[in-house]
Amino acid sequence: MCPSDNELDQETDENEIIAQRRAKLSAIRKAGQAFPNDFRPDSKADALHAEYGEKSKEELAAAGLTVSVAGRVVLRRIMGKASFLTLQDTTGRIQLYIRQNDLGKEVYDDFRKWDIGDIIGAVGTLMKTNKGELSVQLSSIRLLTKSLRPLPEKHKGLVDMETRYRQRYLDLIMSKESREVFIKRSKIVDRIRRYFLDLDFMEVETPMMQAIPGGAAAEPFVTYYNALSVNMYLRVAPELNLKRLVVGGFDRVFEINRNFRNEGMSAKHSPEFTMLEFYMAYADYHNLMDLSEDLMRQVVADVLGTQVFTYDGVDIDVSKPFQRFTLVEAILKYNPEISAADLADVENASIIADQRGVDVHTDWGLGKLHMEIFEACVEDHIQQPTFITQHPTEVSPLARRNDDNEFVTDRFELFIMGKEIANGFSELNDPEDQAQRFLEQVKAREAGDKEAMHYDDDYITALEYGMPPTAGQGLGIDRLVMLLTDSASIRDVVLFPHMRPKAQ
């Protein structure tokens, strides 16, 4: 595609700077190929600094090393017959030294018309300036891509949060910190994936679109599939499909992928978010807690190179054993004024919940009340890594009942700095109990609970064929990345967070 320039000048947000740059591009087009794609750099900025940054001016002069680099011009210091450029590539920045005597007057005069933001390719010799900065003294320079729009201010960068989210590419150009968040995110996901592959887990992909949404208490997004003339739901979790695979004989499976939940956005919630889910046959929730501790230590060690990291000013130490409390123990520990006897009584538990700002529904059982009380007055106070276990059966419709107390399940959640990072349990593999739990969910749906689960007949059928004793877990990747990058909002760890479209 090669539209001529006059087809393109109908922009409404055109200003003088863009007009000047379009004129420059027009001149470049007339002179030849304006968007060449035949330049191949052989070096990256950070690698050059790492390898040659310590060499002396004299050593580099004697070595006469030729390198080629490419990237975006981010700073310029133009003098009469010589100039310095700061070039930014994926890895970092490197200074380029350009002399009219080396390139010829014609090339130098052309180069002087280029702008900050342009993408260039350059070849030259490694050198050090009198002030000791590693630089490339150029023998040739080429404009590879003309930038038509001016970059944000060079010292303070792009500050406006809205623009940083809506135009993430600008944020990435301007902010090293932002780039590092997403580089770390990639490393975290990579490390997690290797962890499971090393334990003989198999990575799978299960449907994003489901006829019956299941696997979590959440309201789904609805879409319509024309070919089948049916409503489909974007998945709220991959759980039921992954357990079908365990029925099928894949004993260890995991999936790292997106879930969609049709609920509000906040610093902790995004309508689409990335989740690790894994299922392990012949294991229980105690095994998963042990595995989770080990996983956390390995990921933190490999990605951050330490066992202690700081989040929101608090040092988090993953090297110590993670604390473990049952949900009821945690409520009592953080709220000395509440008694175990009160929590055992629906009336008193309702009063306790109400006093803590919970909008109590009359049809809630004791289990739901416990969960709400926990969320209202414990969750936010947990800082160091802590497992909360034995969630009520009433709020855990897919989890196995505890052998000693059928009011609770063999379940845990991992909390760090008030954030729920993981949720796992010994799986309910009794098809008749599962059918009964689904029926209770359906009753709740009919009573108006949009987050209650649907009855999944085929899932019951799968369990009736027999699912081995299994434990399974979900781990929120975005929240983990928030922790390990000290990010206050989930939007800061999602490349393109959803924003309300701007009105035209």
Added chain:
RNA sequence: GGGCCGUUAGCUCAGUCGGUAGAGCAGUUGGCUUUUAACCAAUUGGUCGUGCGUUCGAAUCGCACACGGCCCA
């Protein structure tokens, strides 16, 4: 959904008591062969988020709306 704050040049921000808009960076022109937030001189650039209202007069006061941020539910 509620509360608070924000929206002024491409970017970062000033703008007093209501009197018709400023700086730095970026841009343009000129100078400068080791600069580094380069520097020196000159200079261009604005529907003050949108709409309505109050007023002789609104970036400034009021109301509504839009978008965003933080907090709460």
